[in-house]
Amino acid sequence: MTTPNHLSVRQALQAMEAGELTSVALARACLERIAERNAEVLAFTAVDPAWTLEQARRSDAEPHGPLRGIPFAVKDVIETQHLVTAYGSPIYSGHQPKTDAACVARVKEFGGLVLGKVATSEFATQTPSQTRNPLNLAHTPGGSSSGSAAAVADFMAPVAFGTQTTASTVRPASYCGIVGYKPTFGFINVAGLKPLSPAQDTITILTRSVADAAWCGFGLQGDRVSAEPVAAPRLAVCYSSQWDAVRPEMAQAIEDLAAAAERAGAKVTRVRLPDALESIIDLQGRLFAFEARQSLAHERQHHADQFSDRLKARLSGGENIDSDEYLSMRQTALIARQNMGALFDGIDALLYPPAQGEADEGIADSGSAQFGALWSLMHVPCVSVPMTKGPKGLPMGVQVIGPYGNDLRTLQVAAFVEGLRQR
The missing domain is CATH 3.40.190 (D-Maltodextrin-Binding Protein; domain 2)
Structure with a gap:
């Protein structure tokens, strides 16, 4: 058999259902790959091998759901009860959330498990993490879902949660040679995601195949979906x-x-x-700046000295946007969606x-x-x-x-x- 961490999600599930693979073996292979490569790639920010293997043992004892036994890497702007969530910022070093984000809880509900936390840029904005592109360590893996893309591309994880507010999944997926699926807004519940631009924030899925992206994305809803290719699109x-x-x-x-x-x-x-769509391309950035300035109001007021210069500059772009312009932008975007x-x-x-x-x-x-x-x-x-x-x-x-x-x-x-x- 192919080394377990090189299996796709669907291959791993089929092997587990046939009794040829256990969740423990899959998780252990992923952990071994992390131990081998993470010092160079710097994709993972938090891992607890003993805890991960305990989750896998429970999954093997009581397999259930469309995600049975599959280990998920979780972007570090998505909260996890067991593992530190720092949102890519020194402000939250050592921060331990009280609960899991909704998407993490759904993974567990439908049989999956948490492999570890993966790097993000600062609050999922433009200041990058230290993660390297695993295909060439001298190159960027893209942002802000840098750790998610690198972990999947380097066979550390079969699937990872990312997020996208602008292009934070599709770009790193392209750079790392994997699949990045940004669902319709709201399809994956965002409770427990550190807000940035609530009008656009989307939780995403990164995998090594389209079939895996579909299975995992819909698996979070309890569905078993096979995305067979369209014959003549x-x-x-x-x-x-x-x-x-x-x-x-x-x-x-x-x-x-x-x-x-x-x-x-x-x-x-x-x-x-x-x-009509060309004219609103630049609107996205202004909407982002206004909402991000509000979302990070506490951090901006009390910890701005720990912001990067790039983040300070980006948030300053929302200073001169008043409520009338903001509501107008929301209305313009809504009309464009209705006509799209x-x-x-x-x-x-x-x-x-x-x-x-x-x-x-x-x-x-x-x-x-x-x-x-x-x-x-x-x-x-x-x-x-x-x-x-x-x-x-x-x-x-x-x-x-x-x-x-x-x-x-x-x-x-x-x-x-x-x-x-x-x-």
Whole structure:
């Protein structure tokens, strides 16, 4: 058998159901990989091996639910009762929450277990963690779900919780060559997530396959969902002003993917982002600044000396936004969401860059978040799927974007796109 930590979620579940694998063996393999690699990758911030193995033993004794025996890594802005949650900030060093976040409690409710906490940028904003890209330690893994993406890509965990308020899942997934699933806003309950921009904060799933992302995302609802690839999806490459920042190799890779999709039976068209949506791309950042300034009001008033300069600057962008502008922004975003259905007329999903290209060298910056901003604001499901490699040999993904609430169909289309790499 493949080393347990290299199994996909679905493979591990099938092996456990067949009596060929135990949760203890899977958890132990993940812990051994963490012990072997974390000093270099710096993905995990808190691990308690004895506690994790005790959870696994209980799972083996009483297996149940769609997530039976599967170890989840948890981004460190999501609260865990047993493990320290520092939100990526020295302000909360050693902080021990009283309860688990709702998504963590649901993992346990449906048979899964907690493997450990993984690194995040400061309060899931722009100041990066120390995590390295496991595919090349000299490069960024992306942010803010840096530890989540690195842990899954390096076979430390089969699945990890991330979050996305702008592009904090689709970009690191692309940089690390894995799948990042940002559900429809609110599909995964955010209770116990440190708020940043409540109008956009979304808990996400990072895995090594689209099937695993679907199984885990819907498994948190108690459902058993298999995202079989759509036979002949209707796709559209969506162009916008943001493509001016896309590197030539990323643009060409998406065109090549579109051609491969047509050869595989998909109907592929080209669309231009409507002016009504183009005009609100920048609104996302201002909405974020206003809400983040409120969400971090206590920290800003009492611990601002422990903020990074980058966070101070970003929060200052919300100072000159009054309540009238804020409510106007919320109204504008709502109207855009209500009218967005027209963009998907005759289309199952859009193809869009998740990042400018492959991961940049260095970890001082985690890359541009602009390519997720609009879609996070619009609350639609997005799946970053590995596509090809860039000139430096690092992965590049494509963002598959579906209509609001059509998560399963979007994942099925993403599974089709994923399969193009194997043709």
